[in-house]
Amino acid sequence: MIKRYTISILVNDQPGVLQRVSSLFGRRGFNIDSITVGGSEQTGLSKMIIVTSGNDRIIEQIEKQLNKLIDVIQVSHLSSYPMVERELAFIKVKAEPSERPEILGVVDAFRASVIDIGSRSLIIQVVGEFNKIEAMVELVRPYGILEMCRTGTTAMIRGDNNQ
Template sequence: MMNKHIISILVNDQPGVLQRVSGLFGRRGFNIDSITVGSSVETGLSRMIIVTTGDERTIEQVEKQLNKLIDVVQISHLSSKPLVARELAFIKVTAESSKRPEILGVVDTFRASVIDISSDSLIIQVVGELGKIEAMIELLQLYGILELSRTGTTAMLRGDEYNSN
């Protein structure tokens, strides 16, 4: 059965590492739904959070192949454990003055925020799980989305469990 999987990969912060990791997925015919990369606690290491779709056997193969890459330090399959996962989106919508109260109602309902206002548009910031982001985008399409920028998913294990570094 095809499921979404969230994989955390701790890598050496070196040029070309992102290309080698993403290239491995491409060569194997696996799609990356989202990828986020940022610093980790330890200097010289970065953390990649990759969301992909596949069955358990496929994900095991991906993890084995990733472990063969020289700059990969640690791999954790987060989606098999309790986790917190969020995404950030900026949504620029057409917002003539007569529609602004309605749009602000949507913003309040989703606990989002307006981060920029111009005479004809608003930029809305929303943080949350993928379903929340998708639902807000769907509602705001009624008003006219001018531009959309999303970060992709980032995730962390809940509670006392943690990935080192």
């Protein structure tokens, strides 16, 4: 059964580490659905959050391969635990003045916000889990999406557990 998996990778903050991790996925024929990289709570270390799809065997193989990389400090399979995950999207939508009240109703329903208003467009900012972003995109698609950009998923285990 194919499922989405979220993996956290603590790595040395060195040039080329992102390339080595992403090329490992490519060489093995695994797709990266989403990747975010940024600083961590430890100086000199960065955290990568990778979302990929597969089955349990594939994820186990990915984790083993990642642990073989020199600059990888820790690999954690976040999807095995209750976690908090978020993604950010900016969606530029065609919005004639007569359509704006209807679009704003969708924005309010998703607890999103309008961050820019043009003469014939709106830029909507929406934050949430992957499925929330997907639902928002589908609801504004009929108005005409002019442009869209999304961050990757970032995630953390809930509660007092650390990974």
